[in-house]
Amino acid sequence: MERLTFFDSASFTRNYLFECYQSHSYDDASSMSYQNCYRFMYQLQHGCLYLAQAQIAPFAIKPMLLFYGLSQLIKSCVLSVDPYYPENAAVLAHGITTRKRKKQGYSFLEDEVKEQRNGLYPLMIEKLFHMEHSENKYAMKTLLKQLPDMHACFAFLVHEEPFMKGKWAAADKMVFEPTLLDLYHMTANRFQQYALEQMRKLVPKTRAITVVETKQQVEIRFANAQAARNAAPPFHFDKDGSPLIHRSKANHLPLPELAIYYLVLYNLSMICRYETEWWGERIHTMDCDEIPFIKQFLETVQARTKKLIERQLFQLISV
Numbered sequence: 001m002e003r004l005t006f007f008d009s010a011s012f013t014r015n016y017l018f019e020c021y022q023s024h025s026y027d028d029a030s031s032m033s034y035q036n037c038y039r040f041m042y043q044l045q046h047g048c049l050y051l052a053q054a055q056i057a058p059f060a061i062k063p064m065l066l067f068y069g070l071s072q073l074i075k076s077c078v079l080s081v082d083p084y085y086p087e088n089a090a091v092l093a094h095g096i097t098t099r100k101r102k103k104q105g106y107s108f109l110e111d112e113v114k115e116q117r118n119g120l121y122p123l124m125i126e127k128l129f130h131m132e133h134s135e136n137k138y139a140m141k142t143l144l145k146q147l148p149d150m151h152a153c154f155a156f157l158v159h160e161e162p163f164m165k166g167k168w169a170a171a172d173k174m175v176f177e178p179t180l181l182d183l184y185h186m187t188a189n190r191f192q193q194y195a196l197e198q199m200r201k202l203v204p205k206t207r208a209i210t211v212v213e214t215k216q217q218v219e220i221r222f223a224n225a226q227a228a229r230n231a232a233p234p235f236h237f238d239k240d241g242s243p244l245i246h247r248s249k250a251n252h253l254p255l256p257e258l259a260i261y262y263l264v265l266y267n268l269s270m271i272c273r274y275e276t277e278w279w280g281e282r283i284h285t286m287d288c289d290e291i292p293f294i295k296q297f298l299e300t301v302q303a304r305t306k307k308l309i310e311r312q313l314f315q316l317i318s319v
Contacts, residue, residue, distance in 0.1 A: 018033035039079065040080065095122050095124075108290045143253070143260050162246055164247050165243075194234075
């Protein structure tokens with residue numbers, strides 16, 4: 001059973017918001033939980049409805065529906081930690097922008113989005129993930145390389161392999177090929193520092209890890225089995241739960257998965273709304289290696305978004 005269905009109950013939702021606001025030390029947690037209850041419920045339901053419609057919609061309009069759905073779900077998450085959202089009109093913007101498109105030679109994978117100072121994206125980064133936002137630019141190719149599900153597209157279509165696959169040596173220990181440290185130009189001790197720094201950018205309370213180099217492999221031991229299975233990037237996991245890490249340090253971005261979805265979906269939604277000629281030609285002529293990337297990305301978003309939102313909403317309370 002999806003725990004998101006618990007929010008179909010107003011009494012559960014009020015209690016949930018009260019507990020969330022209390023955990024963030026808001027003095028008016030009780031009154032704000034009543035005030036925000038139905039807005040939270042409707043945003044969540046609206047977001048899930050968009051996702052459900054995207055599941056059955058034609059491919060041409062899926063990005064738009066998924067972006068609207070994800071935006072509503074993220075707003076629900078923000079409201080669960082900030083009872084005064086939205087405090088002003090500035091935070092209602094998307095929070096990112098795309099560059100003007102060139103009609104000839106345009107490549108989706110090389111296209112970029114840029115963070116803006118105000119809007120939902122920087123608010124999400126700050127409120128949900130406690131990260132500083134820096135108005136960076138991100139290429140679509142780099143963003144997609146953060147997702148293990150995209151590995152096959154890169155391998156078969158552009159002959160790149162973003163990830164190195166490891167294996168589990170124990171419940172709390174993953175191992176990789178000995179070439180890993182050479183690829184990163186690091187000693188075991190330096191890699192240990194690097195990996196911990198990166199994990200703590202996303203999960204500040206990450207406990208220490210130990211990295212040991214042998215002739216046969218690089219061993220990475222975590223505090224316990226749960227810490228290993230829930231390790232944040234630079235460590236990733238495929239559908240079977242096998243550990244992965246980027247072959248090149250340059251390919252790693254310390255961004256939450258929901259942020260990556262938001263950035264790429266925003267760009268795709270703008271393309272299918274405002275670049276209809278380019279979008280339509282690629283879909284109907286299939287004269288483009290980028291369409292398989294886009295289709296795989298949309299499948300990943302549809303499969304994982306509700307799980308990620310559920311995890312975000314329930315991480316602070318005991319339900």
